[in-house]
Amino acid sequence: MPIPETDSADDKDQPLRADIRLLGRLLGDTVREQEGEAVFAVVERIRQASVRFDRESAREDALPAVAPADEASRAELAQLLNKLPRETMLSVVRAFSYFLHLANIAEDQHHIRRRRAHELQGSPAREGSLEHSLARVVAAGVPLARLREFFTVAQVSPVLTAHPTEVSRKSILQAQHEIARLLDGRDRMQLTAGERADNERSLRRAVLTLWRTRMLRPSRLAVVDEINNGISHYESTFFSELPRLYGELEELLARSFPGEDWDLPPFLRIGSWIGGDRDGNPFVTADILRSALRLQSAAVFDFYLHEVHALGGELSLSQLLVPVSPALAELAERSPDHSPHRADEPYRRALTGIYARLAATARALDQHASERVPLGAAPPYADSADFLADLGTIAASLREHGAALLADGRLRRLRRAVQVFGFHLAPLDLRQNSDVHERCVAELLASAGRLPTPDAYSRLGEEERIALLAAEIASPRPLYSPLLAGVELSRATADELAIFFAARELRARYGAAALPNVIISKTDGASDLLEVALLLKEAGLLVAGETPSLAMNIIPLFETIDDLRRSAAVMAQLFALPVWRALIASRDDEQEVMLGYSDSNKDGGFLTSGWELYKAEVALTETCARHGVRLRLFHGRGGSVGRGGGPSYQAILAQPDGAVSGQIRITEQGEVIASKYAHPEVGRRNLEILAAATLEATLLAREQETDPAPLRAVMETLSQHAYRAYRGLVYETPGFDRYFRESTPISEIAELNIGSRPASRKPSQRIEDLRAIPWVFSWSQCRLMIPGWYGFGSAVEAFLAGHPDGLATLRRMYRSWPFFRSLLSNMDMVLAKTDIGIASRYAELVTDLELRDAVFARIAGEHARTRRHLLAIEETDCLLADNPSLRRSIRNRFPYMDPLNHLQIELLRRHREHAGEIDERARRGIHMTINGIAAGLRNSG
Template sequence: MPLLWKPESWSQRLAELEARSGDLKEAPLRRDVRSLGTLLGDVLREQAGDALYEKVEELRQSAIRRREEQAAGKSKEAEDRLQRTVLSISTLPVEQAYQLSRAFAFYFELINLAETNHRKRRRLSLQLSGDSSRQRGSLRGTLREMKRVGISATEAMDWLRHVFIVPVFTAHPTEIARRSVLFKRRRIGEFLEDLDRIPVPDEEILRLQEQLMAEITALWQTDEVRSRRPTVNDEIKMGLDYYDVSIFATLPKLYEEVSAALASEYGLDIDISELPLLLGFGSWIGGDRDGNPFVTPDVTREAIRSARARLLAHYQQQVQLIIDLLTTSAQQLPISNELKQRLDGYLTELRAGTQQLFGARFEFELYRRFMVCVHARLLRAAGDAASDADSLESALSALPAYGSAQELLDDLSALRRSLAENEGLRLAQTLIDPLILLVRTFGLHLHTLDIRQHAKLHKKTLQETSDWCAGNASIVPQGLSKEAADVVETFRTIAEVKAGCSPEAIRQYVISGASSVEDVLGVLWLARLGGVEAAAKGNDPGLMPVPLFESIEDLRNAPEVCRSLWNLPEYRALLASWNNMQEIMLGYSDSNKDGGMLTSTWEIFRAHRALHEVARECGVKLRLFHGRGGTVGRGGGPTHRSIYAQPVGAFEGEIRITEQGEVLNWKYSDVVLAERNLELMIAASLDALARPNTLDPHGHQSGILLPEWEAALEELSDTAFHFYREQIIDDPEVLSYFETATPVAELEHAKIGSRPARRSGKRAFADLRAIPWVFGWTQSRQLVPAWFGVGYAIEQYSQKPGGAKLLRDMMAEFPLFIDVIRNVEMAMAKADLGIASLYASLVPDVGMRTRVFSKIEAEFNRTLAAVLAVTGQKELLETNRMLAHSIRLRNPYVDPMSLIQVDLLRRKRAGEDTDEINRAIAGTINGISAGLRNTG
């Protein structure tokens, strides 16, 4: 086997790593992609034969030539080539079509891994060169800019104390990979990272290549399409895996980077144990009931139990490591009186003397003896039985379980103080501080589990239980419908969880479709019926109702609804127990489906700003929860840019953000990637709080909204909204077109997620979830939710005197408008109307097909012209060459899969509805998802 990763010289490899720009910088990525492609080609020949490999190459080359013809303006030649390819695919047997789609999907798997490895490589390069302070979104860069404009160290630390970010993991049906596939991906990623070492002997390169070949072969032999829909418990396990894979190891490294950044930019010397807590974690997996009948009270109990078990297992590993390494002897250095008293207290509790209990074990190593007691209490907390083979462990099992995270923190803090007082500060910083940080972050519960249900179901339950009151809390009302009984039982489950040792595991109750004060008060009434105390008390933070404002109308009404709520005397008493904190959730997905991209973005911005104004008026500290998806059509896009684009003066540093489905693997599959993603959020929040640009007389993109810009955005939004509603929502043909011109109906066969695509069995637009709405449009390469209406609004406004110049000024200076246009640009670059027209051909009603696709095509071309005019570019992504290159790299592989999918859908619609066809279609769905990276 040729050594694909062997360079001409190792100095050249080092030069690639040190390169700041140009071809040399991208050379390692090209090598990874080319070499992985070569290995996959060998696997395809070996596993599936030369005929399949040759067909893959034929389709790939055809796709490349079609793209080249399009770029050269040869539209007729490109269209002819597309039709010839479609014809050649239509004659393929279903099994061969399936194998072809698998082959292309595997190219994407490997390209994605190569790009991920390159992101890690470039981060390392910046760290080596010292240029990380200039990287967009880096904490050092933000602190350096703050210092440059005169923000003092004291002020910087004060801003940092305001930052608290909570990524909330969700299991919406957009993550297409199975757990077994995710594991194999990580293995390949590790091998690629090993190949980046300098130097690597030839024998090692050969060994790594052979291991890569083995993993690619294993992937090929693995079912990428699930044979059954995943259960919620499956999704719980997938979400928890990311803690073991990256997050536990990432947090200490991240806080060390925060400490180092403060030292380098401000000269501050702060240990990670003294830094403010900047991050927490949340989850919806196992708690989100809205439209998912499979999330039962038992599933919620399992989600809480599994999270706690995963966390305590990690704590036990870390404590055991400390026991192994903290060998300081009392014959060399003493321990503090405080720690001695704690250790003696444990012995007293066990009614045993030191000699009787430990004998000669750790005779002078009192730190180890203390940590053995800590380990025993953790075992009890986890419910693990002591080993009969270990008499010490068995004797210690009589110690009580930790009843709260504070008890564990008290023990660890006493240990740290003893080390610091007795020449062991370095040991404390290395061994104890990382564990203290984890306990501060995760407590004994790992993450908060949000409960979510729709306001309509609460109203139904309230109607059925109207004759009951809190006095009947011990009795379940009889004669309830299944839906109402489930709501009541959900609150009883919350009460049960809160009665345990981690009442903070459930803090928020999210109300989907909230539109009124009554929607919030109804949840409080139901909580009382279920025996849940909403007010905070002792270690229990209570249960806060979190209204989720989703539709355009509800976003507009949200400030007034909250004003009324916050002025109710009984609710103010609850707020006081929550330290006058209120969380409000803003829905990106449904507002986009309801009003279009531009209006959704603007109305969320306006609601965000107005809610903060009302909160200040009412003396409430507001924390917003942003329900963003992975795609532009559901609020996705670069995290730093979106956080910084928040309204000036309407952000207090605390923010919760959903991390949905497919993006989890992209952001948290590796320690380096997780650290970068979390650093981005911290740096962006700090930037949005301190706003150093506003203190610089020559600063740009300060975020300040000029009156003329606000008026322009208001007019753009109004124009886009009415156009979108008229052309999409109010046109009954669009939903019919959507259901036949996209594979949305086939998502069920892809076995992607546990949640159904609709809230009920109705085939109405309002009943269709935003996720499949976006997924279907994206799979069919139309991406309508991400851009429709934007071009029309810009065109109309640009016709006004001075309108075009004003929009260009906004594009240069206003972060929100920049974010909108760049996200639209990214989505349009992934669309392909030539291929979309093939999906449109699936619509049997020719008149409907022509009418709907014609207006989609017209608006796409209008939006393309508008984006180029506003940005001053000649082509899409002209200023984002890395993304443009990535999309160009993927197109020759995703295009054939789209053509195969269209052909398979055509066969199915013609009556060939077999398991083989459905499996093949599911394979194309998986492959296109991998190719476009974010499809739901």
Template structure:
């Protein structure tokens, strides 16, 4: 059977699911009085599909036929505009809602189909799976000793961030998950009775009715507490069980091939939610404690539920079973410590030692929930001192997760000694793994702050304490270092209650005291590290070291974040200065000679363009790895990737294999951001699949060269390839900067041709869109920068500058195209880059983008910049297709190609609505969102502005769902 037919057969259940869900949505719309809405949706869908068909025909049409197709496209385009403009606002809103809900349903169907295909995978292990990793081990004849050493050194952490917060409301996510459950049930319809099938149909209709009648737009901006709860939702509902399932699968597969291996808890989760203070005035020390305490409550509730279930199961009697002496002693100690509870358990439990021990553990966890550390450790923190608790130590409490692990392992080893292997290796082993991974904090928090905030706080502290009369902020680097060295070697503590410092400075000081307190209350891994945004110099690191000293912290990892092209160039120079600086050298020793380095994909791409960013990140990692070897420092790369390609997104397995050789080395931290949480972790099996892709990629990339027999997964770039990339990067960088930064009128085009000003009204996150109040591109955060271009279908940050650089390079010597084709085939770095480029070019659409350009008032500006973008898009499209092969983009990735083609005719109407509504809204003065009370006294014009703003926000939500990207 031809490959295309095989693929079509495999996707038949997906097409059926989409039809079923689409029909159910259409019925829901009509049930609730939306006959005209339904008819408008159908007209727009039909015309948009015909327009897309014409565009595909045009690409292969001979010149004579091309003119006719062009005319068809123009006619369809005008007809769609007329339909959209002819809708009254109420109808427009419901039509927009219909397309948006359709995308939520399609996304759910595609998610579930991934699960379906994973279960039914044939023809050997699935690419990037744990089973394929075992095959990789076997092909390379890796020994048990080699693998055990690799596993012992392995450290992988997936770090959740709150930005960009999921544009889709949690209400819609949970209902979409219910739809996925119903699709799974329908796969077994042959086992249903007629009554059960009817019940299934009613459940589906009811769920989609609820989706249709649920508002897709948040009426109020989420607060940090809302983001914290959303993060806990994924931990509670998905990841608490998905992670041990992943470990169990890996353990079973490994032991089949390599008996005797032990798997340490190498995969953990981290979070910025509640700890990321950079640019967010609503996050502070109290937010961090709120996150950690809520997380602890949820983790311990899970542990208590699991222990209660084990206690019900473990009914062994001393008349028929034996326990280890160590477990017996432990039970006696618990009974003496908790005599009242021991009497409550009763005489029968005294004969059931496992049930009795587990009951004591369950009770001690209850005490852990109310336990806080003694208050005297908080001395020196005036803000925290006012809120501290002084409950003291409870006898019936676990003070650390290690104590709980000790008891669980006592039970485990006692079961093994008594021959109860099946019991020991079941739910108990699973619980032990969960406690190893999640501790009493569920996920460790990173704290992040901008470098300038530290410098400003130190400047004020020096001035107020009388240590300096000049302004620290105006000093050069050498002068700053001299001051910092004296401060770090001074045994005195500068900060004391009553100092007349600003709220901003106390915020910084209290953050470090809160970090110390949190690590003592929740465990040292509860606060994982301190990240310095926009790190430019060694003094940025030493300032944080000084504040750690003030709080009595000497082993918290200090992590510089290098975000601009210049900073990526300078990062090794800065760290070499740090490694050789006597004060930082001593601090690093307390951190076990381990240094994390965070690499900023988002801001480096915004700063220098996608190609230059990718190449500079690649080179920086090579230099950092070499620096670590030179100074015997273990360097962990922390990749600050976003969801969109313009922010470092893309398939994770290919991205890891595309990293420079000998830079992963078993250690990796990587951000999982915003809208990618529901996409990657919204369903149990999808979460497992995404985590196994990371694990497999990191392990493969970390196997030492001498053990590789088959083709190396990370071939070294030749000097010639490096020179080619240097030339392409310089060319692309110049083209990108010329448009984005060197043209002072570009900001006007950007603000009018994209919904950047309106996106700020979409309540998807607690953090402001700009670092400062400035209007420049530099002041804008990378997330709304990418988001706004995605909305207008330009998707410009993900490709601009690349096509011109490639074309100029090949035009100099035509044979260079062959060189680039070879590099694409043989070099994982370039392959991953160009494959991502294919995907993002496929999501861009210049016909629709030109409608957005029509919103620009200045005709000369509009013509000049839109033409430049159009020409660069065509160059990039042409050059990328020539290098990767095939007639069309993504011919090498047919599943993704089909998904984008399936979505585009449904995204297009939303784009037309957004463009038309933006014009109306801006003509009235721009966005306005009145609350219900204010609407009662508002003018008709303000009411119209509010309704138009709501409609625009709906389109933003819908396009994000359709393209599966915010930023």
């Protein structure tokens, strides 16, 4: 299955093309050997027909409708695909899906190759690297004190979340990792002919393993499975690459500021929601929360024990040849290792003692047994700070006696890991919907006699609720005690309280950093935050009194368009409450606010969502500054542009002035987690980008319009027009929900065993109740990507109608305003992946012909307007003109994605025509096409 010939690539891309050809050839050989010559011949005919169709359709310049010249190739392709026997069809789906997975591996390796080539050639530091960002900071004359202040307050945290768009099984990912490792070996080393042949045989074995490994899960993932999947990225990437990145940054700082000592605080950490996110997921319970922390802790102890054991093998220094510090000597004396063979090796004896204490700690915290039995008994560590102190004793002794080089290797990285990961691995957030908190608080107030019934609370106005809640928070009296006779809570309320009581227990066991945050989904008023404060008080995590203290951050999540518009007013109302201001003071005057990209997009469309998020950030920044509170924004972004995705570096630099201020958290969701962090070097690069962008956004003045007010007025006008267009289609068109469910594989996606939570928040067919993730994922599968562009064309057209010089204004906005440029750049990428011709075939699945024709005509017309106006503003004649490598990548994928889309349509039709008769093979085929198309798009959910 060779890569199709397209526009000639630069010489630097030839190794990529060679790798893809190699992997395609090995996959083709595997299909021939395992499925037979006849199946291989079918795959090749389909591939060749698809390549011809792709070339003839001239996608970059095609109009929304399918051109007549394309019909012959399309008909040939459809004829080949539609008459396939079921089993052959499944083999074809697997072949094209795996080719797309292999192409992804080759592209990731090529990014690594190009980065190494730049470094070997001594090229200037690239944009997005810490070296480039630090050079800009130095060139701008930022004072050293200001730079040190940045690192003192900085917090940069990608947060892993469990969402159902990661469609690859862990077994598949492991086989892919092996292929990546073997490709890397071919690239980095000069192999002999025999070594190269061995490498190719190993690649053949890995491809065969991939082919013979089941692509789909037989049952839905449990939350514990999601927790383990998340932990696997620490084992593959974060344990090794985070400490390495810190070391590189400290060395860069030392070179940039000679004579200065740099020991950075752990400002870059990986967070998690997996096992703490209860919103819409009834399977996350107090016991699951305990399991999440136990599994995380066990993983980090396994890593520490391995590293300490390895250090013992490395630090064989003899006291007969080099002196040691008194503190190190004392540490060695406390060790249970009394072997005469190591009597003169104090570092080894000290490490044996540390290993024994670590093993004892793992047993005490998690009943977790170490792989190697310690040499003797030792007391457990009280906390990770004690462990870090012992490692510091070893490092100090090495430095004092001429062995700093040894202190700066594995030991330095381990010390940094302990600072970052502690004994808990990752800070785990709790999240729940505000409606659930409201019901819980209402029942507690009624059970304590503060209200006659739970319903009485729902009838209170917002001001009345605030007054009642503020009084209860200030009171030391609890609302509920399990010892009170005759008071019994509902199961739902008891389960919610159990989460908070478990949080108090787990914080005492693993440390406060293990569970630092409570996030409130669907926040729309100040009472939502006060309700959580009251629940924390019930669990002993808020202490009332003259100087109240709050143990966890309470974080509102503003999601809908209306909620974003009210967000600053809600926070101002809270800061004006003495009880809340006192609680924030106990949290070092910091307030975190989370902004929802996904639901705001589903609510108001791409353009309005982006603009309302921007305005909310400006207003929240001003509000917090006015009240003397440091704001930290948490961006709830997904993988796709429709859910806030896109390049992280540009997204952070496009934030309003003052909105970053050294602190930023960003969700990493779905298939993007594996794409960004499964490979160690790719993972380190993505972490570096986040840190570099935060550094620049905080310390460097941005190039902004001298007077942005007129541009903001233009953006407001565009947003209003786009909002009307989007809402008019999605929420005001009769039957649109039916069109969506019939023209996309949403029902089949809901059946996939790719996540532990349901696709909808409520058991209904309403789009309002559907989660944003399957909403976006479904439109991606049928290649329409509506959440990433719909409404923009109508907005520009309406604006130009009233402004004769409007195009010049929009072009100036694009050139001078990073926010607007980032918005359009992301839309450009989405449109490049959109295929209106293929989408028209999905529309044929809609059984109501009048509805089908009316809705698709509107979508196709808006697509044409959007594309035309985008290219006019960017002053180019093709999409992705400024990113030719991505353009080639997408173009090269089309011939392998198109057959999957055609087969998915045919399988959907067959499956739905026989809805009463479950055909497992058809269902399996649909699910495999979903997997393959997601792999081809890469950021689809």
